[in-house]
Amino acid sequence: xxxxxxxxxxxxxxxxxxxxxxxxxxxxxxxxxxxxxxxxxxxxxxxxxxxxxxxxxxxxxxxxxxxxxxxxxxxxxxxxxxxxxxxxxxxxxxxxxxxxxxxxxxxxxxxxxxxxxxxxxxxxxxxxxxxxxxxxxxxxxxxxxxxxxxxxxxxxxxxxxxxxxxxxxxxxxxxxxxxxxxxxxxxxxxxxxxxxxxxxxxxxxxxxxxxxxxxxxxxxxxxxxxxxxxxxxxxxxxxxxxxxxxxxxxxxxxxxxxxxxxxxxxxxxxxxxxxxxxxxxxxxxxxxxxxxxxxxxxxxxxxxxxxxxxxxxxxxxxxxxxxxxxxxxxxxxxxxxxxxxxxxxxxxxxxxxxxxxxxxxxxxxxxxxxxxx
Amino acid sequence: xxxxxxxxxxxxxxxxxxxxxxxxxxxxxxxxxxxxxxxxxxxxxxxxxxxxxxxxxxxxxxxxxxxxxxxxxxxxxxxxxxxxxxxxxxxxxxxxxxxxxxxxxxxxxxxxxxxxxxxxxxxxxxxxxxxxxxxxxxxxxxxxxxxxxxxxxxxxxxxxxxxxxxxxxxxxxxxxxxxxxxxxxxxxxxxxxxxxxxxxxxxxxxxxxxxxxxxxxxxxxxxxxxxxxxxxxxxxxxxxxxxxxxxxxxxxxxxxxxxxxxxxxxxxxxxxxxxxxxxxxxxxxxxxxxxxxxxxxxxxxxxxxxxxxxxxxxxxxxxxxxxxxxxxx
Numbered sequence: 001x002x003x004x005x006x007x008x009x010x011x012x013x014x015x016x017x018x019x020x021x022x023x024x025x026x027x028x029x030x031x032x033x034x035x036x037x038x039x040x041x042x043x044x045x046x047x048x049x050x051x052x053x054x055x056x057x058x059x060x061x062x063x064x065x066x067x068x069x070x071x072x073x074x075x076x077x078x079x080x081x082x083x084x085x086x087x088x089x090x091x092x093x094x095x096x097x098x099x100x101x102x103x104x105x106x107x108x109x110x111x112x113x114x115x116x117x118x119x120x121x122x123x124x125x126x127x128x129x130x131x132x133x134x135x136x137x138x139x140x141x142x143x144x145x146x147x148x149x150x151x152x153x154x155x156x157x158x159x160x161x162x163x164x165x166x167x168x169x170x171x172x173x174x175x176x177x178x179x180x181x182x183x184x185x186x187x188x189x190x191x192x193x194x195x196x197x198x199x200x201x202x203x204x205x206x207x208x209x210x211x212x213x214x215x216x217x218x219x220x221x222x223x224x225x226x227x228x229x230x231x232x233x234x235x236x237x238x239x240x241x242x243x244x245x246x247x248x249x250x251x252x253x254x255x256x257x258x259x260x261x262x263x264x265x266x267x268x269x270x271x272x273x274x275x276x277x278x279x280x281x282x283x284x285x286x287x288x289x290x291x292x293x294x295x296x297x298x299x300x301x302x303x304x305x306x307x308x309x310x311x312x313x314x315x316x317x318x319x320x321x322x323x324x325x326x327x328x329x330x331x332x333x334x335x336x337x338x339x340x341x342x343x344x345x346x347x348x349x350x351x352x353x354x355x356x357x358x359x360x361x362x363x364x365x366x367x368x369x370x371x372x373x
Numbered sequence: 374x375x376x377x378x379x380x381x382x383x384x385x386x387x388x389x390x391x392x393x394x395x396x397x398x399x400x401x402x403x404x405x406x407x408x409x410x411x412x413x414x415x416x417x418x419x420x421x422x423x424x425x426x427x428x429x430x431x432x433x434x435x436x437x438x439x440x441x442x443x444x445x446x447x448x449x450x451x452x453x454x455x456x457x458x459x460x461x462x463x464x465x466x467x468x469x470x471x472x473x474x475x476x477x478x479x480x481x482x483x484x485x486x487x488x489x490x491x492x493x494x495x496x497x498x499x500x501x502x503x504x505x506x507x508x509x510x511x512x513x514x515x516x517x518x519x520x521x522x523x524x525x526x527x528x529x530x531x532x533x534x535x536x537x538x539x540x541x542x543x544x545x546x547x548x549x550x551x552x553x554x555x556x557x558x559x560x561x562x563x564x565x566x567x568x569x570x571x572x573x574x575x576x577x578x579x580x581x582x583x584x585x586x587x588x589x590x591x592x593x594x595x596x597x598x599x600x601x602x603x604x605x606x607x608x609x610x611x612x613x614x615x616x617x618x619x620x621x622x623x624x625x626x627x628x629x630x631x632x633x634x635x636x637x638x639x640x641x642x643x644x645x646x647x648x649x650x651x652x653x654x655x656x657x658x659x660x661x662x663x664x665x666x667x668x669x670x671x672x673x674x675x676x677x678x679x680x681x682x683x684x685x686x687x688x689x690x691x692x693x694x695x696x697x698x699x700x701x702x
Contacts, residue, residue, distance in 0.1 A: 050562040157650050187418040188589060189647035192633035196644055214562065221635035221644065244637065258567035260592030262634050264615045272571055273564045277532070337620050339698035344632035346668045346701055347625075347645035 003077060004038035005175060005208050006062065006095075010071035011035040013057055017281070029280050031057040033232035034071070041175060044202065044209040046223035046240070048216060048255070052280055054232035055212045059178045062210060063095055064088070076175075093123045096169035100181035102161030106153040112139070112164055113149030119171045138167040142197060159190035163197065170201065178210045183218060195221060216259055220244050225313075228252045231280065231288035234307060238314035246326065248316035250293045253327055271327075287319070295320055377449065379551055379583050380407040380430070385443035387422075387429050397654045399425040401607040403443075404681075407551070407600075412577055412584040414598035414615075416591060416630070420651050422607040423587045427553045430585075431470055432460045448550065466496040469544035473556035475536035479528040485512070485539045486524035489546050496547045511542040515572060534565035541572065550582040557586070558593065570597050591630055595619060600687070603627050606652050606662040612681070613688040623690030625667045625697060661693070669700050 011032055018027035032054045039045045047055040060066045062073055064080050073080040075091055083091060099105040106115060116135045120126060126134045136146035142163040153161055162182060169177050179198070183191040199222065201207060213219050219226055220240060227237040228251065236249040247253045250271075257271040273292045278284050287305050290296040299319050309315040387400035400422040407413045415423045428434050430445055432452060445452040447468060452460065464470075472478040480488060489508035490501055497504070505524070512520035515538040528536055537557060544552060554573065558566035574597050577584055586598060594601055594615070601618050603611040603626065611624040622628050632645025649666040658664060660675035667674065671694065679693045694700060 050564065159650070187651075188591075188633045189418060189629055190650070192635075192644035192646035193648075195635070196646060199643070216563075217635040217637050220637055221641065254564055256637070258563040259637060260566070260570070260590060260596045261637060262591040262595050262631060263619055263638075264595045270567075272567050277562075339702065340620070340622065340628070340631070342701040343622070343625075343628045343697060344645045347629050347632050347647065348643050349668065 002040065004074075005041045005043075005076060006039040006210070007037075007074040008058070008062065008071065009036050009074070011058065011061055011068050011073065012070040013054075013061055013066065014069045027281055030232050030283070031280075032061065032068075035229070035232070035234055036071075037227055037234065037237065039176070039208055039210060041208055042202070042206045043225065044211055044223045046211045046213060046219040046226045047229055048213060048219055048226055049229035050214060050255075050277065052231075052277065053229040055214075055229050056180055057232075058229070059097070059180050059210060059212050063097055063178055064091070065097075089123075093172045094174050095176040095178065096172065096174040098162070098165050098169050098177060098179045098182045100184055102158055102165050102185070103153075105165055106161055106168075108153055111150055111152055112156075115153075115164065116149075116168055116171050119168060123172045125172055134171070138171055141170065141201070142167045143193075157190070158186050159193055162186060162194050166194075166197065166201070170205070173205075174207070176208045176210065178212070180212045181214070182211075184213070184215065191218075198222065216244075216255055228255070231283050233288065233317065235289065235318070236316045237307070242312075242314050248314070248321040248324075249289075249318045250295050250321075250324070251289045252316075254292075257327075287317070295324055378406040378408045379448060380405070380585070381444075381446040382406070382426075382430070383444040383446075385426065385429060385445060386441070387425050387434065388440040390438050390440070391655075395655055398607055398657070399654060400429065403604075403607075403609055405602055405609065405612075407583050407585060409582050411600055412573075412586060412598045414594035414601045415585060415587045415604060416589065416594055416601055417604035418589055418630075418651060420654070421604040423604050424555055426604070427470070427555055427585065427587055430553065431464060431468065432457075433470075462496070465492050465544075465549075466547045467550050469547070469549035469552050471537075471540050471544045471552065471554040471557050473559050475533065475540045475560070476528065479536060479540060479543075481528055484525050484527055485531070485542075488539075489524075489543050492543060492546050507546065508542075511546050512539070514545070514576075515539070515542045516568075517542070533561055534568060537561060537565075537569055538572070541569075541576075545576065545580065548580060551585070552576075552581050552583075553585045553587070555587045556589070559588070559590070566593075573597060591619075591634060603630070606657060607654060608662060608691060609681070610663065610691045611689065614686070617685055617688045621685070621688075621698065623684045623688060623695055623697065624663075624692050625669050625694075626663045628697070629666075661691070669694055669697060 012034055013032040015029045015031055016025040017029055020026050035058055037045060047058055049055050061068050113135050116138050117131050120131055120134055135149055139146045139148060144160060144163055183194050186194060202209060211223060223240045226240050226243045227234045230251050236252045247256055254271050254273050278291055284291050286302045287300045290300040305317045305319045307315045307317040382403060382405040385400055385403040389397040389399055391397060403426055417423045429441055441453060486505060486508050489511055490504040493499060493504040493507050494501060509520050509524055512524055517523050517535060517538050531539060558569050573584060588594060598615055600614055602609050603624060605626050611627050618627060622631060629645060629647035635644060647666050652658065652662060660677055661679045664670040664674040673693050679691050681689045681691050682695055683689050684695050
């Protein structure tokens with residue numbers, strides 16, 4: 001097998017929240033606590049967890065936007081902390097980020113063309129004379145009309161802005177894109193457009209995604225591998241299919257069973273967690289999940305479970321998972337409705353495909369339909 | 374169960390007057406009924422008018438810039454014709470609301486307890502001492518642990534899920550008959566969302582008469598609603614019992630919404646998506662408002678606004694091409 005594109009080894013990051021008068025830290029949060037994973041070229045790894053689980057911090061560490069307290073990140077065989085300035089620049093070109101909020105991540109005073117041209121110029125991706133052409137290509141690639149290059153971000157809807165943010169990330173032809181909740185702020189129908197786009201671009205450009213999300217349904221749709229995080233630690237990691245078919249860690253099971261399924265009376269083994277998430281300032285001893293875990297025993301309160309791989313790439317950090325009853329946390333397909341499937345297929349065909357040319361974008365014009373009531 | 378519905382909305386229209394003399398038809402000819410004992414899901418994407426509908430019911434829209442017409446009958450009382458004072462007596466008493474963002478809808482400078490006591494004293498005329506006892510009971514009912522201590526906490530001391538419970542406790546403190554919950558779980562993590570949905574389900578079984586749940590999430594609807602109304606561009610485009618809408622959706626927009634959701638129980642290579650976006654409410658198409666985005670749209674769709682047609686028991690759709698499943702068979 002080829003060496004991984006990205007490897008995180010024992011990644012740890014502490015944040016000091018409060019210091020005493022003498023500058024000694026008095027409140028420390030371990031946002032990321034010994035996280036290790038690998039990501040191959042063209043692969044999608046999803047980091048999943050609730051708010052405060054440390055998944056976004058991992059994304060930032062991986063891009064070296066913040067420095068780890070301990071552990072290291074290896075990108076294409078090189079330790080990130082030892083890169084010289086020029087090498088770091090090359091790394092920045094190869095690893096890009098798409099943020100959650102497309103309203104905050106685009107400069108409101110720059111036109112879309114300038115937003116896309118800036119990284120192209122910075123990394124000298126194409127000769128200056130070809131920049132405009134490249135901007136047009138990028139817009140077309142994400143399913144936007146190249147004529148929009150002269151417009152400002154506020155003239156676009158949330159979904160379109162997220163397309164612009166994706167185009168900006170792709171402008172420098174990266175190998176890795178960290179997507180931090182890229183569809184969480186979008187409406188359902190727009191969300192599926194952006195998910196389809198991410199999928200198409202991955203297939204076309206051979207991108208690797210580190211996909212950070214709290215939404216397991218979205219993750220199942222997109223990810224090859226999944227790592228579930230709780231309190232800064234990975235508690236379970238596996239191939240997506242294996243994880244969804246037979247989740248091992250009670251936290252993964254709870255997350256899965258908590259997702260509302262768009263099907264009335266879906267049969268499933270519900271597992272509703274009691275209580276709130278404990279404070280990150282004082283994480284519980286032993287397994288961080290034990291206060292909310294219905295299966296916790298004395299050992300879980302004392303001893304931190306190690307993340308043990310079963311040899312087939314499925315690892316869980318739980319003392320008891322082998323004793324737990326097997327679950328089908330996911331609802332059964334139930335009565336399939338062939339008519340509904342056919343109706344949905346009609347929509348899938350009407351989908352805007354990237355690179356299909358400007359005509360498909362006509363339906364997504366800024367102005368409302370021209371006819372007045 | 375009485376024959377007359379608890380909430381009966383007829384031909385509700387809400388028009389906002391803009392600064393530049395423009396009009397926005399946020400809600401248009403909405404008819405809705407909510408019977409005793411039901412949970413109605415009001416579904417749609419941002420800007421479709423679902424929150425405005427709920428604010429109109431509650432009488433919470435700014436009078437100066439809003440024109441509301443039609444009829445909103447709650448337990449036989451016409452809410453739109455009610456004087457302010459009488460409406461204030463109803464609101465928080467027989468009619469209550471929970472908002473999406475508990476941090477901005479709770480008053481940060483009063484304790485949770487004070488905010489419940491305020492409502493109880495205002496509507497029940499009991500002493501503060503009695504009201505405090507009642508407030509603790511309420512917090513227990515929404516399963517806030519150590520309620521007798523939590524009652525004196527300020528909102529910022531509570532987590533998101535706890536705040537939403539506190540909001541629900543305030544809303545339920547006077548035993549309302551109708552609860553309108555506007556995206557009550559959208560800001561919460563999934564595990565906490567599951568707890569809150571469970572709580573709503575339980576409360577409806579015990580104390581509440583009916584719930585109107587406003588959400589963009591069809592999954593949430595499938596979990597706790599008996600009936601659904603789908604809104605698009607200010608109109609109700611489909612109305613159905615819960616089983617009907619998922620087995621046999623009658624409106625193409627509903628199909629698009631259902632198809633947009635990634636499924637946990639099967640592998641789909643490609644999600645369906647509704648092309649385009651919600652129309653600008655100041656310049657709506659003359660015919661069907663969804664026609665520009667609809668894969669089934671034909672000439673008859675753009676000429677005149679479609680009426681609601683019945684396609685099953687309690688199942689209505691605003692689509693001239695209904696039943697749409699025949700279009701793909």
